Amino acid sequence: MIGAALSLVACGKSDTKTYTDDKGNSVSVTTNNGSGNDGHMTITGSNGEKVEIGTGASAKMPSDLPLFPGATVTASFSGQGKDGSGGMVAFHTKASPADVIAFYKQKAEASGMAQTAMMDMGGTQTYVAANEKQNRSVSVSVTKGSEGSDAQITWGTK
Numbered sequence: 001m002i003g004a005a006l007s008l009v010a011c012g013k014s015d016t017k018t019y020t021d022d023k024g025n026s027v028s029v030t031t032n033n034g035s036g037n038d039g040h041m042t043i044t045g046s047n048g049e050k051v052e053i054g055t056g057a058s059a060k061m062p063s064d065l066p067l068f069p070g071a072t073v074t075a076s077f078s079g080q081g082k083d084g085s086g087g088m089v090a091f092h093t094k095a096s097p098a099d100v101i102a103f104y105k106q107k108a109e110a111s112g113m114a115q116t117a118m119m120d121m122g123g124t125q126t127y128v129a130a131n132e133k134q135n136r137s138v139s140v141s142v143t144k145g146s147e148g149s150d151a152q153i154t155w156g157t158k
Contacts, residue, residue, distance in 0.1 A: 014031060015030070015031055016028060016029065016030045016031075017029050025045075025046060026045075026046045027043055027044065027045050027046070028043070028044045029042070029043050029044075030042045030044075047082075049079070049080065049081035049082065059073045059076035059089045059091075060076065060078045060087060061078075061087070061089055061153075061155075062155055064107060064110070064111040065104065065107050065108070065111070065138060065153065065155060066107070067089065067091065068091065068093050068095065068100055068103055068104075068151065069103075070093060070094065070095070071091040071092065071093040071095075071151070072091060072092050072093070073089060073090070073091045074090045074091055074092055074150075075088075075089075075090045076088065076089040076090070083158065084135070084156060084157050084158040085156070085157050086154070086155055086156030086157065087154070087155060087156075088152060088153070088154045088155075089152070089153050090150070090151070090152045091150075091151055091152075091153075092145075092148060092149070092150050092151075093148055093149050093151065094147070094148040094149075095148065095149060096144065096149060097124075097125045097142035097143065097144050097149050097151075098125070100140065100142045100149060100151050101118075101125050101127045101140060101142060104127060104138065104140045104153065105127055105129070108127075108129040108138050109129070111131075111136075112131045112134065112136075113129035113130055113131045113136060113137070113138060114129060114130065114131070115127065115128070115129050116128045116129060116130050116137075123143060123144055124141055124142065124143045125141070125142050125143075126139065126140065126141045126142075127139070127140045128140075134157070135157060135158035136155070136156070136157045137155065137156050138153065138154070138155045139153070139154045139155075140152070140153045140154075
């Protein structure tokens, strides 16, 4: 079922389809291709659990951990279910890894998270923070490239 849903996004249609297996389980898939490279797909199970996949401006991020200013989203997904929610956004920016890390460190601390790890491994910087009382965490990894930096932010809440 997921393969058919992914092909809908690739062919450029905006549509909602429902797929049902022989046991009566169903998923609804909504695709929406925006302008340029901005596409979005939402997969919703019959139990209400949801996964969203997208690129461009369609990336879903927590309001207290926004997209880095001026960044271009290259890929994203988010999901929510009975056990929590989370997601990942990959993006490119002209900023340095240090600037990206500083931005998300400030945002994480402002939302009540504390640093649990900071690493610099062969040109990739990683920052990890969590708030155990709220069961929230964030991880940001940034690699310097020839024309800026490529970053990935991953978050989760239980």
